[in-house]
Amino acid sequence: MVEDTEDLDKICNTLDKLTLDSLTLMQEQIELKLNAENAMIGGETHLAKTRYILGQNSVSSLQLPTDSSTEFSALTTVNTSKDEHGINQFDLESNKPDNEKYINPIKWFGYLTPQNLTFAQNLYRQALQWIIQAANVQTRLQEVCTEIHHLKKIKNEIMNK
Template identity: 70%
Template sequence: MDENELEKICDTLDRLTLDALTLIQEEIELKVNAENAMIGGETHLAKTRYILGQNSVSSLQLPSENSSEFEALTVVHSSTDDFGSKRFDLESYKPDNEVYMNPIKWFGFMPPQNLHFAQNLYRQALQWIVQAANVQTKLEETCVQIKQLQGLKRKLTTTKS
């Protein structure tokens, strides 16, 4: 191993470290956006509860064991590529029949606009959370590469000495 290979490893380590810092920043921004969307959704739920009364928006409207079966409108799928990288994707369905029922209908036939706003904010938060999970996966892969290159660099420097 010569000096040129050690320099290439150091350059790659620098690039990967910068990539990791960029991914950390992106993950933080996505999580902050998701948190803000969740807070906004909770605020709109509270407004809806205030408008309709505390018993109109409560856990009593949620399905129980005796409720009819239904499927979620949005499902998170995970997949692994040929290199072992994990990826998360959202799949959304339209509420067109009894199987895919819009959960907003649990709160009445004509729910207030605030309930629609809350639903949209929660959907946006879910999208940001899935994006953050994908960024976190990339970050973990980058950290593994950094550790591998650091080990190779240590080997090169110890055998050189």
């Protein structure tokens, strides 16, 4: 009985710690999502300014690649790996534009582009980084919630003895 009480105390302390961890992760995830949202809004604003400066037909979907466009590779890719606990982790990999297969998307809109278009591109890159961080926080949060659920089952088994 004493051993069960000690185990129950350890489980309760661990549950308390994990609950605080989950709240911290939730707060971090909300902040990251807000940062990403603000960056996306800023990028859209700069795109609108660019469209105003260059004209409505100069910045539109007509500049985007189509099926008949030449093949190209992305400048940034998202990689998935597993950490020591088997949890998916995401990270960005910047590819070096060392050959003609890599095209800077800003060149789709011409070679002399307004500074607002570059600002928009940088804001979208920042938003992507925040989204990747939010995805990593989400996977950690899911793992913590799974562990909380598991410990609650063990706690209920001990209490029902």
